[in-house]
Amino acid sequence: MFSSRFLVPAVLLLLTGCTDSKTTFEPITQKTETPAPVVAEPHEANEPAIQLPAADAPIVKVTAAELYADIRAGDDQVARYAKSWVDVSGELFNIDVVVHDATGEKILTMAIAPPSNGGLGSTDICVCQAADGEQPWKQTQPRSEVTLRGALTEEGGFHHLVACRIIDTKGAPVPEFTVDELRARLQEDPPGMAEQFSPSPQKSLILMGQFAGRIAPENAEDKSSWVAIDGADKQRVFGYTGSFNMRAFEGLQPGDDVTVMAVLSIPSAEQALTTNLNSTINLTPFAREKPATP
CATH class of the missing domain: 2.40.50.140 (Nucleic acid-binding proteins)
Incomplete structure (x- = not known):
């Protein structure tokens, strides 16, 4: 998780x-x-795999600030993302590799934040586990404006995006x-x-x-x-x-x-x-x- x-x-x-x-x-x-300190972990071996939306599922478009506000607002607001892909736009806070505590698996993540809040110390950060095969550094630099597409899930009380891809960027x-x-x-x-x-x-x-x-x-x-x-x-x-x-x-x-x-x-x-x-x-x-x- x-x-x-x-x-x-x-x-x-x-x-x-x-x-x-x-x-x-x-x-x-x-x-x-x-x-x-663990930034991101996949589901545990004894937990069911995350069910991704269908390829033609609806797309909810939000900014990083809006997504973070909905997550803080609770389950009623988060429910609107169910069975949908989420296109979230903001600043690519970083690209990172984290290690699963239990399995030792290395996990590629991206984090997105509101542009005005994207400096070190920002708290409005949404962590996104990259989709298999993604190489985001070949598309853009950290601190660039991006739009990520992923599926919102919750594990252990923490909401994050999975299967994330960069679908638009102004960076090089x-x-x-x-x-x-x-x-x-x-x-x-x-x-x-x-x-x-x-x-x-x-x-x-x-x-x-x-x-x-x-x-x-x-x-x-x-x-x-x-x-x-x-x-x-x-x-x-x-x-x-x-x-x-x-x-x-x-x-x-x-x-x-x-x-x-x-x-x-x-x-x-x-x-x-x-x-x-x-x-x-x-x-x-x-x-x-x-x-x-x-």
């Missing part, structure tokens, strides 16, 4: 090509012991780089990259490489850690993540292909090679090629 708690995970990636000789890497093979796809391409662009064209990734508004990128491992923290009680991603030319990017985001990297072995999404904000051309990436998530399970539509 979904939890009503909503946290925006933050991961720090440092654009650097070397590491301390004392650095110790280890694969991520086990879950952390620290409970992670998230640009994709390999580790080597990103390093090369930052070195060859600092002014252009500073313009493309100016801090306001924040912009995301997709980064692809090979998982190098997890840097073991000095304190065994510390469940946060660094991960490293290599390029083909032995360039390396380091990423710091808390225990919540660390869970999405579980199961990766050194040498495995990995795809992550991160925010890059470059204040000036002079800072292009020293600026950090943040708010990184592991998209690897969902970065496969989307099947062609018949």
Whole structure:
């Protein structure tokens, strides 16, 4: 089920090509012991599957603010969405990957909020579990105006949308780089990259490489850690993540292909090679090629 708690995970990636000789890497093979805040969960194994509306079911069109107001108003208002698809328009608050506490399943989610309320700390957020095969980063950036279509359901007292797809957006796809391409662009064209990734508004990128491992923290009680991603030319990017985001990297072995999404904000051309990436998530399970539509 979904939890009503909503946290925006933050991961720090440092654009650097070397590491301390004392650095110790280890694969991520086990879950952390620290409970992670869960943004979204599918139905439990012993619960009935969610029944989606028919393909030709009616469509209810609302804004994110209207949907959130109806949910707060209670069952009488929510009843109007029964057996219908919901088209909800607003700002794409984020794209995220969460981990089911019981099964370890990785789940791709999107969150939509009213444009005027879409900054960090917004409470009027509707969480949407993406439909199978969806790759929303190929359609738009977080913080873009979007319309999502999904089915409203309730689990454990928490309402959310499932089977969500982006049906309209004013945003552009998230640009994709390999580790080597990103390093090369930052070195060859600092002014252009500073313009493309100016801090306001924040912009995301997709980064692809090979998982190098997890840097073991000095304190065994510390469940946060660094991960490293290599390029083909032995360039390396380091990423710091808390225990919540660390869970999405579980199961990766050194040498495995990995795809992550991160925010890059470059204040000036002079800072292009020293600026950090943040708010990184592991998209690897969902970065496969989307099947062609018949």
